[in-house]
Amino acid sequence: MNCTKCKTKAVIKIPRHHAAFCKGCFTHFVHDQVARAVKSEKMFGKDDRILVAVSGGKDSLALWDILLKLGYKADGFYVNLGIGGYSERSYTMVRRFADSVAAPLGAALHTHTVEHEEGGGIKELAQVVHRPTCSTCGTIKRYQFNRAAVEREYDVMATGHNLDDEAARLLGNVLHWQEDYLEKQGPTLPASIEGFAKKVKPLYRLSERELAAYCVLSKIEYIVDECPMAQGARTLLYKEVLNRLETESPGTKQYFYWGFLDKQRRKQDAPLTMSEKDQALLHPCATCGQPTTAEVCSYCKLMARAKLPAR
Amino acid sequence: MHIQLSHPARTVEIKGPKRTKDLLRELNLVVEAHLVIRDDELVTEDEMLYDKDRIEIRPVISGGTP
Numbered sequence: 001m002n003c004t005k006c007k008t009k010a011v012i013k014i015p016r017h018h019a020a021f022c023k024g025c026f027t028h029f030v031h032d033q034v035a036r037a038v039k040s041e042k043m044f045g046k047d048d049r050i051l052v053a054v055s056g057g058k059d060s061l062a063l064w065d066i067l068l069k070l071g072y073k074a075d076g077f078y079v080n081l082g083i084g085g086y087s088e089r090s091y092t093m094v095r096r097f098a099d100s101v102a103a104p105l106g107a108a109l110h111t112h113t114v115e116h117e118e119g120g121g122i123k124e125l126a127q128v129v130h131r132p133t134c135s136t137c138g139t140i141k142r143y144q145f146n147r148a149a150v151e152r153e154y155d156v157m158a159t160g161h162n163l164d165d166e167a168a169r170l171l172g173n174v175l176h177w178q179e180d181y182l183e184k185q186g187p188t189l190p191a192s193i194e195g196f197a198k199k200v201k202p203l204y205r206l207s208e209r210e211l212a213a214y215c216v217l218s219k220i221e222y223i224v225d226e227c228p229m230a231q232g233a234r235t236l237l238y239k240e241v242l243n244r245l246e247t248e249s250p251g252t253k254q255y256f257y258w259g260f261l262d263k264q265r266r267k268q269d270a271p272l273t274m275s276e277k278d279q280a281l282l283h284p285c286a287t288c289g290q291p292t293t294a295e296v297c298s299y300c301k302l303m304a305r306a307k308l309p310a311r
Numbered sequence: 312m313h314i315q316l317s318h319p320a321r322t323v324e325i326k327g328p329k330r331t332k333d334l335l336r337e338l339n340l341v342v343e344a345h346l347v348i349r350d351d352e353l354v355t356e357d358e359m360l361y362d363k364d365r366i367e368i369r370p371v372i373s374g375g376t377p
Contacts, residue, residue: 001355011353020355057373164372212346212371216353224369226318239372243343 012213015250023217030214033205034066041188043200048155050074051197053145054097054109056090058215058222059160061097063203065220067158068105074158076102077148079141080113082121083229090223097220110152112144123229133229149197161201164208167253168238170260186264207253208239312360314338315367327364332356335368344372 001010003022010020014029021029037043044050050067054060054076067074078094081087091111098109115121118140120128126136149157166185173181191198203211215222230236245252284290285297292298312327314334325334331347331354347354348367360366 001357010355013355058371059373207343208371208373209343209346212369213353216346216348216351216369224317226370226373230373236372240341240344243341243372246343247341 011217012210014210016207016246016254026213026217030062030206030210031066031070034063034202035070037187037202037205038200041186041200043158043188043202044072044156046071046073048073049153051110051145051149051152051154051157052076053141053157053159054078054094055160056093056223057160058212058220059162059165059203059208061093061160061220061222062211062214062218063158063160064097064107065101065218066214067202068102068107073107075107075154076109077145077157078109078111079144080111080115081137081140082113082115083123083227084121086223086225086228087121089225093221093223101220110148112148114140134233134235137229146197146199150195154197156198156200158200158202160203160211162203162206162208162211163253163257164239164242165235166201166204167242167257168235170257171238171242172234182260183264186261204257205254312362312364312366315365317368318370327360327362329360330356331358331360334360334366338368340368345370 001013001020002008003010003025004019005025006022008022011023012026013020019029050072052060052064052067052074054064055078064074064076076094076098078091080091094109098107102109114125118125122133122137122140125140126133129136145157145159148154166187170182170185172178173185187201187204189199206214214220242253242256281293282291283293285292285300286295287300287304288297290297290299294301296304312325312329314323314325315321316323316338323338325337329337332342335342335345335347335356342356346369347356347358348369349358349360349364354360
């Protein structure tokens with residue numbers, strides 16, 4: 001299999017784009033997808049200070065790497081969740097990347113340790129508050145990340161949510177008709193009120209497989225183990241189902257999520273629904289009195305053209 | 312050939328030569344959820360794998376809240 005662009009030997013096939021790429025062209029493809037996301041969703045500019053949430057996993061380290069390589073001012077923020085050996089290994093990955101790649105490019109790493117402030121690790125806290133571990137973890141990470149971004153005066157905070165994350169979340173929200181959540185599922189959430197930093201997801205155009213491949217090809221070491229707390233999480237089931245569909249029908253995940261974003265955008269551009277718009281514009285037809293949005297209704301126009309008097 | 316798998320970490324031995332996509336199918340693994348790495352290099356699904364190769368099949372899916 002050869003690279004679609006330069007015809008040398010390919011290292012990865014991307015069926016949803018009907019393409020295969022060599023290492024160099026794939027790196028260019030990944031950077032281009034992020035640059036497109038940043039531009040089309042108005043995420044940030046070259047002068048903005050960005051705080052990237054890094055976990056030691058492939059997505060967040062790839063995001064930090066890509067933003068730095070694209071010339072953005074991006075620092076990292078790591079939350080130590082206190083999940084024994086898993087947290088230690090993930091921190092090692094983050095520290096290694098921060099020292100070897102980020103620091104030489106002028107970027108800093110900030111850390112927050114859950115046990116220091118919240119008084120226990122994620123597992124213990126979840127037991128105390130009788131909530132699922134993933135949900136407790138999400139609440140604490142979102143809170144601390146936002147606080148760090150606001151207090152340290154960053155313009156925007158960026159997370160490594162990818163196409164698979166967003167498609168799986170959308171599937172979950174649709175299956176349970178959680179319409180309130182659907183409204184908040186865009187790749188850019190503005191700083192709506194005082195105290196809330198702007199949040200962006202620059203990897204929403206790239207799949208998990210593409211991001212893992214980017215790390216392997218760029219020699220970025222990341223934690224491959226699954227978080228021990230996430231085993232059995234519903235998200236994994238949704239991702240598995242979507243990947244089975246994707247294998248049979250390439251492009252399913254992007255059509256699903258990007259299609260949703262497209263519909264959201266159109267909804268925003270046209271604040272009135274079709275029926276609301278019609279209600280506002282309707283009045284009696286000058287010829288027959290039936291409701292129409294024009295002076296003369298379509299039926300009367302048609303009948304006039306057919307040289308028949310309208311009833 | 313020697314194949315390293317994760318979640319849980321284990322090694323399996325499979326007779327080559329074999330095309331990458333056939334290996335994944337034999338192990339009941341979905342292409343979209345895995346990368347196949349031979350000696351630190353990514354390989355595409357049409358690549359032929361041989362008995363002497365050291366292969367890692369790496370899952371790419373992560374769960375929980377990213």
